[in-house]
Amino acid sequence: MGTLSKMRTISPYVLVTVAVTFIVFMVVSDLDVPTITNSGQNLASAAIGKVNGEKIMYTEFERRVKEQVEAARAQSPNAEDFDEAPVREQVWNEMVDEILLRQESDKLGITVSNDEILDVLLENPPDVLRRPFTDSTGRFLRDVYLDYVTNPDIIAQRAQQQGGQKAAQDAAKQTADFKKYLVRIEDAIRQDKLQNNMRAAVSAAFGALDPLYLERRYQAENSTLDADFIALNANLIPDNAVAVSEQEIATYYNTHESSFKQKPVRKLKYALLPVVPSQADSQRVQKRLERIVSDLNAAQTPGQRDTVFDRFVGDFGGVTNDYKFIQDIAPQTLIMLNNLPVRGVVGPIQTQQGMTFVRLDDRRSGANVMTKASHILIRFTANNPASKDSAKAIAQGLLEEAKSGKDFTELAKKNSQDQSVSQNGGDLGFFGKGMMVKPFEEAASAAAVGAIVGPVETQFGWHVIKVTDKKTDEIKYSEITLNPTISQATRSQLFRTAAALKETLKGGVQFDTAAKRLGIVASETAYFRRVATILGSRQLTNFAFESNVGDVSDPIELKNTGIVVAQLAQSRLMGIKPLEDAKDEIKMKLMTVKKLDALKNKAQELFAKVSGLDSLSKAKTLDSTLNVVMAKGVTDNGRVPSFGSDVALTSSLFSQASASMGKILAPIRGERGYYIAQIKAKKDADPNGFAAARQTLAQGEKGKAQSTLYFKWRNELRDRAEIEDNRNKYFRD
Numbered sequence: 002m003g004t005l006s007k008m009r010t011i012s013p014y015v016l017v018t019v020a021v022t023f024i025v026f027m028v029v030s031d032l033d034v035p036t037i038t039n040s041g042q043n044l045a046s047a048a049i050g051k052v053n054g055e056k057i058m059y060t061e062f063e064r065r066v067k068e069q070v071e072a073a074r075a076q077s078p079n080a081e082d083f084d085e086a087p088v089r090e091q092v093w094n095e096m097v098d099e100i101l102l103r104q105e106s107d108k109l110g111i112t113v114s115n116d117e118i119l120d121v122l123l124e125n126p127p128d129v130l131r132r133p134f135t136d137s138t139g140r141f142l143r144d145v146y147l148d149y150v151t152n153p154d155i156i157a158q159r160a161q162q163q164g165g166q167k168a169a170q171d172a173a174k175q176t177a178d179f180k181k182y183l184v185r186i187e188d189a190i191r192q193d194k195l196q197n198n199m200r201a202a203v204s205a206a207f208g209a210l211d212p213l214y215l216e217r218r219y220q221a222e223n224s225t226l227d228a229d230f231i232a233l234n235a236n237l238i239p240d241n242a243v244a245v246s247e248q249e250i251a252t253y254y255n256t257h258e259s260s261f262k263q264k265p266v267r268k269l270k271y272a273l274l275p276v277v278p279s280q281a282d283s284q285r286v287q288k289r290l291e292r293i294v295s296d297l298n299a300a301q302t303p304g305q306r307d308t309v310f311d312r313f314v315g316d317f318g319g320v321t322n323d324y325k326f327i328q329d330i331a332p333q334t335l336i337m338l339n340n341l342p343v344r345g346v347v348g349p350i351q352t353q354q355g356m357t358f359v360r361l362d363d364r365r366s367g368a369n370v371m372t373k374a375s376h377i378l379i380r381f382t383a384n385n386p387a388s389k390d391s392a393k394a395i396a397q398g399l400l401e402e403a404k405s406g407k408d409f410t411e412l413a414k415k416n417s418q419d420q421s422v423s424q425n426g427g428d429l430g431f432f433g434k435g436m437m438v439k440p441f442e443e444a445a446s447a448a449a450v451g452a453i454v455g456p457v458e459t460q461f462g463w464h465v466i467k468v469t470d471k472k473t474d475e476i477k478y479s480e481i482t483l484n485p486t487i488s489q490a491t492r493s494q495l496f497r498t499a500a501a502l503k504e505t506l507k508g509g510v511q512f513d514t515a516a517k518r519l520g521i522v523a524s525e526t527a528y529f530r531r532v533a534t535i536l537g538s539r540q541l542t543n544f545a546f547e548s549n550v551g552d553v554s555d556p557i558e559l560k561n562t563g564i565v566v567a568q569l570a571q572s573r574l575m576g577i578k579p580l581e582d583a584k585d586e587i588k589m590k591l592m593t594v595k596k597l598d599a600l601k602n603k604a605q606e607l608f609a610k611v612s613g614l615d616s617l618s619k620a621k622t623l624d625s626t627l628n629v630v631m632a633k634g635v636t637d638n639g640r641v642p643s644f645g646s647d648v649a650l651t652s653s654l655f656s657q658a659s660a661s662m663g664k665i666l667a668p669i670r671g672e673r674g675y676y677i678a679q680i681k682a683k684k685d686a687d688p689n690g691f692a693a694a695r696q697t698l699a700q701g702e703k704g705k706a707q708s709t710l711y712f713k714w715r716n717e718l719r720d721r722a723e724i725e726d727n728r729n730k731y732f733r734d
Contacts, residue, residue: 050093051725052100057093059731065092086560089732090534099192101718106199113194121190122150122183130186153179200711215698216691221637223686226658229617229631230678232644233604235596237674243595250587254580261578264720266528267545268571269535270512272502272521274495275563278485286485289317290349290356293481297358303344310346310360310479319481321362326371326472334359338476348481355484362477370434373470374445375427377403377412378419380462396456396463403453409467418462431472441466495564499556502566506553512568525570528582531724536565540729545569575720597670604668604675612665617679647671650678658683 048056069088106112121127126146134146148155153176254261293313300306313319327335334357337347341361348358377399381392399416403409410426417427434442441464444457448468455465498519505515516523529535535542537559544554544567554567573582607627611620620627632641637655639648650671657666658680669676 047731048727049731050097050727051723052097053104053723055100055104057096057100062089062092062096065096084560086534086537086539086732089728090539093726093728094532097719097722097724098715101715101722102192102195102199105718106195109199109202111195111198111202113191113198117194118187118190121194122187123147126150127186127190149179150183153183200707203707203711203714212695215695215702218702219691219694219698220686223636223690224655224684225634225636226654226683227631227633227681228635228654228678229629229681230650230676231607231611231617231620231627231629232674232676233600233607234674235593235600237603238596238599240592243592243599245588245591245595249591250584251580253587253591254583258577261583263573263576263578263582264530265546265575266530266573267569268528269526269541269545269567270523270570271526271536271565271567272499272512272516272523273536273559273563273565274499274521276487276492276495276558278487279491279494282488282491283485285488286356286483289483293317293358293483294349297346306346307344307360310358310481313358313481314479317481317483319358319479321479322477324363324365324368324475324477326369327474327476328472330476334478334480335476338478349483352482354482356482358481360479362479364474364476366474369473369475370446371431371472372433372445372468373431373472374429375409375413375467375469376419376422376429376441377409377417377427377465378462379416379456379465380418393456393458393463396465400453400455400465403465403467409453427467428469431470496556499564499566503553503556506566506568512570528571528573532719537562538565539726541565541567543726543729597674600675601668601670604677608665608668608677611677614665617665617677645673647673647676650676654678654680 044059047059049059049062050057066085066089069092070085073088122130130146130150131141134142134149293309296309296313297306300309314321330338331352333350333352337350337357337359338361341347341359343361343363346358346360349356350359351357377396379392379396379399382388395416399412403412413422413427414424419427422428432442432445434446436442437445438459438461440457440459444454444464445466445468448454448466450468450471453465453467456463457466458464498521502515502519502521505518506512510518513523526535529542529545531542531546533542535545538557540557541554541559544552544557548554548569550569550572552569554565556564556566558564573579610623611617614620614623618629618631620629630641630644632644635641635651635654637651639646639651641647641651650669653666653669653671662680662683665677665679669678
């Protein structure tokens with residue numbers, strides 16, 4: 002937490018509360034309360050899912066979700082809406098992986114002892130714990146840290162010494178919060194160490210790297226060549242010019258069957274009914290507009306117009322906005338208000354929200370003041386006069402530089418020790434009374450816009466302050482916005498249509514036929530795994546993996562999308578992909594091979610035409626349609642700058658480079674087409690550099706291999722697990 006946040010937390014216990022970031026807000030906007038209530042479940046003991054029989058408790062899941070949501074909102078405080086669904090998905094996956102890891106480590110006897118956790122906390126604490134106990138010079142105050150971590154009750158004890166019942170109560174809560182926070186930090190450390198131990202165990206099978214392999218890798222990464230080439234892409238041969246028979250596809254499948262392994266997957270047929278206003282809904286809004294206009298025009302006096310307007314505010318969901326600073330009012334609304342007398346009404350005017358009527362209720366100035374300021378902070382060590390004087394001298398110098406005309410933003414970026422805002426030029430945004438520590442607030446409030454004042458002393462250090470803006474003018478206004486919304490009648494009709502589709506499908510009618518009868522568009526998903534949230538709906542994914550082929554879902558309303566009815570069209574278990582599913586993939590591969598075969602003659606004809614040139618770059622003189630690619634820094638790993646990748650091409654170029662430098666090479670058959678190439682220059686890797694790079698290269702290769710092994714093992718572990726996901730019973734999508 003940065004200095005800005007600390008300055009806005011007027012508390013003597015800031016040293017500890019800065020670390021307490023786990024605050025749970027009971028936001029239930031996405032909680033499906035009626036469903037839970039009707040089923041008689043107790044949330045305190047409810048399981049949101051199971052992993053190999055081990056429960057994932059609702060309360061723990063929800064706690065984690067709320068913590069992450071609040072952290073995300075703190076990063077984007079101005080965001081009007083926040084979708085919790087992706088956070089729930091992330092937390093679910095984290096909790097499933099944690100349980101699987103713990104279950105597997107128990108089987109293998111891999112544990113993390115309390116002594117290991119204690120060693121980290123006392124000897125090498127994570128940065129989130131170190132930061133609040135670090136002084137302005139960057140020195141970690143280990144003794145202070147150990148006092149608080151080993152005896153959190155010290156918070157309450159020191160509060161009692163200072164006196165005051167309110168302070169003692171606050172300290173007691175902070176002590177309890179800090180203890181909970183430490184427990185969660187310990188859990189995080191344990192999980193991290195357990196994961197590292199399991200990674201090491203899984204990767205133990207990875208043997209030593211062959212030195213010859215490492216040397217070849219070094220050569221491939223560090224040798225380069227420059228070449229010109231003409232590419233004849235396989236797509237020059239049209240699809241209808243080659244034919245792949247069913248027998249050829251079957252033969253390829255049988256020969257390469259082991260390469261067609263698949264995870265459990267599903268495919269759905271579905272129809273989506275968009276939830277949008279109907280024509281009747283739009284007509285209803287138009288009638289309301291006409292009614293408001295008519296009644297306002299019929300009013301003879303300002304008082305009558307007020308009465309009419311207030312009635313429609315109540316009837317049509319209008320709002321009365323209490324005094325707002327004019328800078329905080331939407332520009333389009335402010336333009337309307339600026340042209341009105343007090344109690345004046347204007348409208349209807351089209352805004353982003355809909356057709357809007359606005360009434361100016363009152364204006365005032367000076368009742369409240371919001372100040373916007375930037376600052377430069379120079380810290381000092383408490384109870385150290387020398388440090389305090391030195392810091393003040395630095396702040397005084399910066400004040401003089403700022404007043405001389407130097408850019409305050411740049412001065413803050415280079416000199417401010419408030420890391421939370423230094424990179425944006427020290428900008429603290431707007432703040433009102435009581436939002437900053439008192440000395441800072443008084444200095445900023447007393448200064449005029451544009452003034453630079455200081456040094457101002459607070460508990461955080463010396464501040465140089467620049468006041469950049471102030472808000473004093475406020476407006477109170479009421480507004481009525483009419484926009485076509487979906488009526489209950491329209492929503493009910495959509496659900497009736499969806500229900501009719503379901504019943505028709507249950508009667509045995511094919512999906513496409515049933516949808517067509519009801520005037521609905523039928524669609525089909527690609528194959529998807531259980532980890533996918535298909536169409537943005539976890540409920541729909543669960544239906545697909547918990548149903549039999551042909552089963553039809555209940556109508557499901559997707560958030561901000563529509564109402565969907567789905568039928569499980571295909572189900573594939575873990576194993577070898579059937580020929581039916583692999584057919585298109587095999588056909589594309591075989592078509593590419595046949596296109597390359599057909600392209601061979603064209604490549605030889607082109608080679609005969611250009612082989613007599615001293616430079617391939619002159620090929621355009623023979624045929625203006627030819628495109629000569631000039632590639633520099635080609636490496637023997639398939640990468641060709643400004644072109645793409647083709648391992649067969651780069652491998653062939655490097656194998657011929659020494660013997661054929663400067664020659665126009667015979668056609669090279671690559672993965673994507675044929676190439677006529679001329680190697681212009683080659684730079685070999687420094688042979689002496691391999692010895693120096695050997696260890697780093699070996700560590701990198703081993704790390705990549707081990708990481709690949711671990712994640713492959715983890716994914717396979719998840720695929721084999723029995724995972725019961727009941728989130729759709731607790732949350733709407």
